[in-house]
Amino acid sequence: MQLTGAQAMVQALEQAGVTTIFGYPGAAIAPFYDALVDSNIRHVLTRNEQGAAHAASGYARARQVTGVCVVTSGPGATNVITGIATAYMDSIPLVAITGQVTTDLIGSDSFQEVDITGATSPFTKHNYLVKAAQDLPRIIKEAFYLASTGRPGPVLIDVPQDIQMAVFDFVEPGDLYLPGYRLVTEADPEQLLAVKAQLESARAPIICAGGGVLSSKATQELLALAEMCQIPVVTTMMGISAIPYDHPLYLGTLGSHGLFAANYALNQADLVMLIGARVGNRAMGSAQEIARRAQIVHIDIDPAEIGKNIKPHTAIVADAKSALTGLLALAPQTDTSEWVAKTDEIKASHHLPEKPATASETIYPPTLMRILGELAGPDALVTTEVGQNQIWVANHYPFRKPHAFITSGGMGTMGYGLPSSLGAKVGCPEQTVIAVSGDGSFQMSLQELGTVKQERAAVKFVLLNNSRLGMVHEIQSMRYKRYSQVFLEENPDFGKLAAAYGLGYGRIHSNDQIADAIRTMLDTPGPYLLECQIDPHEPTLYPVRKEEKG
Amino acid sequence: MSQHTLSVLVNNHPGLLSKVSGLFSRRSFNIHSLAVGICEIPDCSRMTIVVNGDEAMVDQVIKQLDKLIDVIEIEHLPVQNSVYREMVLAKVAVEASQRTELLQIAEIFRAKIVDVSLHHITLELTGQADKISGFLNLLEDFKILRIVRTGTIAVPRYEEA
Numbered sequence: 271m272q273l274t275g276a277q278a279m280v281q282a283l284e285q286a287g288v289t290t291i292f293g294y295p296g297a298a299i300a301p302f303y304d305a306l307v308d309s310n311i312r313h314v315l316t317r318n319e320q321g322a323a324h325a326a327s328g329y330a331r332a333r334q335v336t337g338v339c340v341v342t343s344g345p346g347a348t349n350v351i352t353g354i355a356t357a358y359m360d361s362i363p364l365v366a367i368t369g370q371v372t373t374d375l376i377g378s379d380s381f382q383e384v385d386i387t388g389a390t391s392p393f394t395k396h397n398y399l400v401k402a403a404q405d406l407p408r409i410i411k412e413a414f415y416l417a418s419t420g421r422p423g424p425v426l427i428d429v430p431q432d433i434q435m436a437v438f439d440f441v442e443p444g445d446l447y448l449p450g451y452r453l454v455t456e457a458d459p460e461q462l463l464a465v466k467a468q469l470e471s472a473r474a475p476i477i478c479a480g481g482g483v484l485s486s487k488a489t490q491e492l493l494a495l496a497e498m499c500q501i502p503v504v505t506t507m508m509g510i511s512a513i514p515y516d517h518p519l520y521l522g523t524l525g526s527h528g529l530f531a532a533n534y535a536l537n538q539a540d541l542v543m544l545i546g547a548r549v550g551n552r553a554m555g556s557a558q559e560i561a562r563r564a565q566i567v568h569i570d571i572d573p574a575e576i577g578k579n580i581k582p583h584t585a586i587v588a589d590a591k592s593a594l595t596g597l598l599a600l601a602p603q604t605d606t607s608e609w610v611a612k613t614d615e616i617k618a619s620h621h622l623p624e625k626p627a628t629a630s631e632t633i634y635p636p637t638l639m640r641i642l643g644e645l646a647g648p649d650a651l652v653t654t655e656v657g658q659n660q661i662w663v664a665n666h667y668p669f670r671k672p673h674a675f676i677t678s679g680g681m682g683t684m685g686y687g688l689p690s691s692l693g694a695k696v697g698c699p700e701q702t703v704i705a706v707s708g709d710g711s712f713q714m715s716l717q718e719l720g721t722v723k724q725e726r727a728a729v730k731f732v733l734l735n736n737s738r739l740g741m742v743h744e745i746q747s748m749r750y751k752r753y754s755q756v757f758l759e760e761n762p763d764f765g766k767l768a769a770a771y772g773l774g775y776g777r778i779h780s781n782d783q784i785a786d787a788i789r790t791m792l793d794t795p796g797p798y799l800l801e802c803q804i805d806p807h808e809p810t811l812y813p814v815r816k817e818e819k820g
Numbered sequence: 821m822s823q824h825t826l827s828v829l830v831n832n833h834p835g836l837l838s839k840v841s842g843l844f845s846r847r848s849f850n851i852h853s854l855a856v857g858i859c860e861i862p863d864c865s866r867m868t869i870v871v872n873g874d875e876a877m878v879d880q881v882i883k884q885l886d887k888l889i890d891v892i893e894i895e896h897l898p899v900q901n902s903v904y905r906e907m908v909l910a911k912v913a914v915e916a917s918q919r920t921e922l923l924q925i926a927e928i929f930r931a932k933i934v935d936v937s938l939h940h941i942t943l944e945l946t947g948q949a950d951k952i953s954g955f956l957n958l959l960e961d962f963k964i965l966r967i968v969r970t971g972t973i974a975v976p977r978y979e980e981a
Contacts, residue, residue: 387835388835388838391835391838391839391842392842392843392846395887395889396888396889399835416889448889449892450830450831450888450889450890450891450892451889452886572887573883573886574880574883574884574886574887576883577876577879577880577883578880578883581876
């Protein structure tokens with residue numbers, strides 16, 4: 271069978287089970303877009319290539335499949351870089367296809383040429399510059415396999431325009447041959463026994479669950495082990511939703527912006543079992559100190575994570591699900607009753623009481639998050655931007671089901687929440703999708719409201735407006751005692767903006783309006799923007815604020 | 821800090837060298853030398869990478885290299901039980917009066933004369949890094965025009981069956 275490279279690309283995507291892609295056409299990817307006309311694959315046209323990558327990432331996370339974005343060469347390719355790096359840091363399976371100038375022009379600095387494989391190699395799991403059309407079926411098959419197996423991540427395929435146009439005799443790609451890609455997924459039985467012994471001798475163990483628990487779909491096993499052995503659980507930012515927010519053993523999120531009880535437990539524990547967590551500096555600033563005080567068990571599918579940021583006493587290189595299943599079968603006999611009583615007490619005594627907002631005519635964000643979660647229900651998916659909005663959602667939104675939280679944890683990418691919510695809604699049209707943002711971050715991918723309109727994606731946007739870059743403002747207030755470039759006093763009229771993009775709109779400024787406004791937002795068909803006035807001095811770092819007040 | 825030698829089998833891809841060297845710079849790994857060439861396996865190259873670092877760092881170097889899909893196999897060569905070689909070409913300006921002295925040094929080190937003219941001699945020497953360094957030290961009395969030195973290549977003394 272004779273195919274063009276472009277036809278082979280479309281066919282390979284179909285064979286990989288792809289039904290929806292996000293992208294933006296251009297000259298160097300035009301043959302692919304032409305072949306796409308004959309396919310049933312749905313294409314979502316974003317307003318900027320970065321939006322395509324973020325939307326594909328949101329789609330991937332909502333549906334737990336590999337997301338796909340397709341863009342042109344040069345600026346199209348460089349615009350997806352932030353999206354690829356964001357996916358890499360959070361281990362999100364993504365296949366990014368970029369058009370490239372024709373083979374004979376590569377290296378001549380021709381129009382819209384950029385070395386995108388060179389540029390993205392530090393933050394792709396793997397990338398390809400395709401040299402022959404007959405390699406396309408194999409490369410695309412490999413790309414999906416690499417992106418979705420082991421530790422997931424983005425894979426980029428750069429396809430010169432002439433390769434897309436070349437006609438070749440199509441041959442089904444055979445079995446994949448990747449001698450340099452070794453997957454260890456099954457936990458070593460001896461290591462499991464060692465962990466069992468450590469758990470049994472521990473008196474104050476905690477489990478720190480990271481994103482790996484979610485990507486290996488091991489949340490049931492996590493819960494079962496925590497309950498069986500009575501081990502308190504903390505999560506990293508990426509681990510949020512791995513355990514229901516109100517589970518008695520759950521202490522909250524770790525780190526500088528985490529909850530007191532979680533950090534307390536980490537610092538008092540005599541055993542820390544890290545599962546699918548990479549001990550990032552934002553979660554564990556003093557990893558080496560913790561390792562001196564406590565036994566460290568590290569379970570991760572990526573061998574390079576073992577020993578990178580913390581030296582474990584026992585390590586298991588395996589899929590989190592396999593390791594947890596193995597541990598459950600060994601049924602460790604633990605006695606943690608005193609410890610659990612202690613963490614219960616700390617959790618109860620450091621529970622942040624709800625209160626009116628600190629300034630009048632404003633909303634207290636934690637209350638907003640609680641009510642939002644109660645009314646949206648357990649199946650709602652929530653995306654965030656980065657900044658105070660992310661911290662309030664992370665610490666106060668009542669997540670009950672796994673995978674409901676979609677955020678840029680590692681890269682901290684502002685401009686992620688809006689397009690990723692679009693991707694999530696496209697992927698899961700039956701589920702409520704809420705995009706929480708600040709007024710700064712909402713404007714960073716603002717143009718994607720055009721895509722929301724075009725796709726009639728009924729995303730519910732909750733905008734926390736404090737007319738400034740709240741997180742930087744908070745840092746400047748604490749550390750620098752003066753402000754620099756954080757004020758957004760000339761924000762647009764968000765009501766008119768909502769109208770321009772066909773969004774329903776509401777605006778609230780006091781806690782007693784929250785419930786009604788959210789009901790209206792959820793009941794109104796189509797996309798909706800709820801603007802919430804918040805106090806610009808409302809902090810996310812509560813303990814520090816207390817000290818500041820003296 | 822000590823020196824570690826890695827023998828790395830890779831797919832012979834254009835761009836692979838930049839992936840490997842890029843990995844070293846962005847993870848702040850201290851690379852001492854890198855030598856690469858084709859090997860006994862078709863479509864593969866073997867790299868010899870010498871790194872400076874403690875055990876934890878070398879462990880990370882190996883694991884991060886192993887994550888590259890085009891890296892097929894990594895061997896951390898045993899320090900004592902391996903053969904190391906590098907090569908240097910030294911082009912030295914030399915007048916007739918100094919020539920005998922230079923040739924004596926070359927003979928002691930078993931360096932080869934690979935090019936000669938009225939005003940210069942080019943010497944070739946292979947050996948372990950310390951031998952090369954010793955040789956170059958002795959050349960400091962001469963006017964050196966150019967020194968070109970390869971990275972270390974190495975093989976373990978025993979092949980695993």
